Amino acid sequence: MSVDVPEPSKGDFAHALAKAGLSIIPVVGGPAVELFQLLVQPPLERRRATWMEQVGKKLLVLEEKGLDLSKLQENDQFITAVMQASSAAIRTHQQAKLDALKNAIIHIAIGKAPEETFQHLLLSFIDEFSEMHFRILAFANAPVAPAGLSMGSLAHILEDNIPSLRGQNTLYNQLWKDLYVRGLVSTEGLNTTMSGSGLSQSRASPIGVTLLNFIAES
Structure with missing residues (x-):
């Protein structure tokens, strides 16, 4: 053999x-x-x-x-x-x-x-990228805003969606910037205040969505 x-x-x-x-x-x-x-x-x-x-x-x-x-x-x-x-x-x-x-x-x-x-x-x-980059990209694609929220920032919603990042704004702002610079998310920053409906909209770019599909289990 x-x-x-x-x-x-x-x-x-x-x-x-x-x-x-x-x-x-x-x-x-x-x-x-x-x-x-x-x-x-x-x-x-x-x-x-x-x-x-x-x-x-x-x-x-x-x-x-x-x-x-x-x-x-x-x-x-x-x-x-x-x-x-x-x-x-x-x-x-x-x-x-x-x-x-x-x-x-x-x-x-x-x-x-x-x-x-x-x-x-x-x-x-x-x-x-790190594992957290991908978690943030997944969040960007489908952010979940608390029910009844009328105004807020993506940073607050991110911390709500990924509790381990709560209070680590320096870290997650840099990770978000990494994704933005490479064209994977469509919004430059996380700190702009917007309506509750706006907070629930996808911020993943077409390339970002393609990457998420590429790494998803088939």
Whole structure:
């Protein structure tokens, strides 16, 4: 029985480069490399194995539903997307981001994703953003204002929708700005006072909505 050996990932190359750099440090080079390997290499291997298992299981489920995996193997666009997503997956411990990356790959596999350039852009957003960015983007798409509220600001509604952000206006204003600068939300700030009906309107841009659909479970 033959065994397929996984090709080295970008993470492997980064590890090798870091190891090579540490090796040239006088005196402490050897012990530094050993410490690096001890602390970093095992968790990276676990992350890669867990990621491959999660994606693999989902693809097997889709195969049972009729997906032809042999065609995916020949699809360079899909393989490129998997490589990009896998590199991002190894760099995070947040399960929400791992789920987003997995769901994105599945959407590409079943042909329910935007065109290739758009895919690359959206995958880069998933890699760059934190879990809280996505929670705020989801809020922007469907804010829930308290019943009977006549006036208020999006900041107050955000704190009501995501209680863990209550009182952290410096943080969530920066996260909102990140989304706005990248064209994912249509309102520049959160502090403008508006009517209750206005507070319940979506503030996600078309690109923001596409990203949310891209990372949603299929």
